[in-house]
Amino acid sequence: MxxxxxxxxxxxxxxxxxxxxxxxxxxxxxxxxxxxxxxxxxxxxxxxxxxxxxAPLPRSWQFLDGSSYVNHVELVRRARGAEMPESFWHDPLMYQGLSVFTPPTASIPSKPGWGTDLEAEVAVVTGPVPRGASPAEAAKAIRLICLLNDISLRGLIPAELAKGFGFVHGKPASALSPLALTPDELPGWDGARLHGTLRVDLNGAPFGRAEAGVDMIFDFPHLITHAAATRDLPAGTVIGSGTVSNRDADGGPGRPVAEGGRGYNCIAEQRVVETILHGDAATPFLVPGDRVKIDMQGPDDASLFGIIEQEVIAA
Structure with a gap:
């Protein structure tokens, strides 16, 4: 359905x-x-x-966002001057976010200094998951798949993380795609990952064309298992993939779409690559008037989930 x-x-x-x-x-x-x-x-x-x-699920019992694409984690931590622990390749990062989701056309409020950024992701919605569930049990609990724009306020996050107690101000409400689909509706769903090009446009120009099924180190059953390690997950739990991020074929950090690469699904990642290659970041974070569009198309080029299309406004 x-x-x-x-x-x-x-x-x-x-x-x-x-x-x-x-x-x-x-x-x-x-x-x-x-x-x-x-x-x-x-x-x-x-x-x-x-x-x-x-949003297809305006209010959930909980929203848990992982970091499946470790390439993204590595690049963003590099931007903060933070070391990348080896454990991050084996033990997923996950935070608990706001469990209220905005419509796909909701405005994104922003203020100077907030460092407002998009994060294009795939998300699943679960049925009930028992504490200590195996990956096989977790896979059976996936009821729906959708797209997610997990807004990040990059200018606020470092000070929050320095307190050692996680995100609050740096993670406002996320937007969900218009439609949520059962797994049987998606030819690109293999039971653990969604294969397809996540299409991100910024102000009408291609910004990201990453492949969601590529470079996903932790698949959804493993993210759900991680989330349920010490607690039951109620039906209506939303699990995000984290920002979809691909490396270049040669193992590099990725190139912009305009240069023949797959681009980026958040601005922070492009800024890190610019800093690595040129010594300084050139791409600004979102400001009022910017427009973000997130979509994934099926084999017939029709939108699978409908389009997330949001405009940034002054808070």
């Missing part, structure tokens, strides 16, 4: 199954109710306009 959430009587909206330009409401009412095993009976068809949607 292709699922979306339209505005409804509560902040959790009204869950519908999408069929082209029509949709059918689910009897259970909301995405959280459906994930809890609620009645999936479909109602009568009605017109559907993708511009009307909320």
């Amino acid at each position: 292709k699922l979306a959430t339209l505005p409804g009587p509560t902040p959790d909206g009204r869950l519908v199954a999408v069929e082209g330009d029509r949709c059918r409401p689910l009897a259970c009412g909301t995405m959280l109710a459906w994930l809890d095993g609620g009645d999936g009976t479909l109602g009568a068809a009605e017109p559907f306009d993708i511009r009307d949607v909320l």
Whole structure:
């Protein structure tokens, strides 16, 4: 199924199954109710306009974001002058973020000094996962796949991390793609990774064309297993892949799309590469008026999840 959430009587909206330009409401009412095993009976068809949607899961029980693409972690830590521990290649990083998601067209508030950045990711939504689940059990718990823009405020993060207690101010609400799809809807889903080109445009120009199934050191079952090591995960847990990031074929840190590379899915990564190659970062972080577009297309070039398209505004 292709699922979306339209505005409804509560902040959790009204869950519908999408069929082209029509949709059918689910009897259970909301995405959280459906994930809890609620009645999936479909109602009568009605017109559907993708511009009307909320996030498919406006409020989740928890959002846990991993760092599957260790190339990204290595580059961003290098920008902060932080050493890359060897354990990061074997033990995934993960933080707990805000479990409220904005619509795919929500504005991104920004202030000078915040260092506002995009992070284009793939995310999964789980059913219930028992504490200590194996990767095989975790794989069976994946109910939906979608795209995610995990906003980062790079100017605020270093001071927060220096306290030794994680992100708060540096990680505002993330945006989800208009549609969340069950695994059977995705030919590029292999049970653990989504294979496809994540297309990121910045102000109308290609910025990122990374392959989501490449260089993903920790797949989704392993991220879920990591998250569930000491606690049960309730149905409606969102697990992010972390910023999708590819190395060059020669093992280098990646090149811009304009130079024949796969580009970047966050600005911080391009700035690090610029610093490595030229001694200084040239690409600015997002400012009011900038527009970010995130999409993934299927074999027929049609958008799989709908498009995340956001404009940066003054906070």
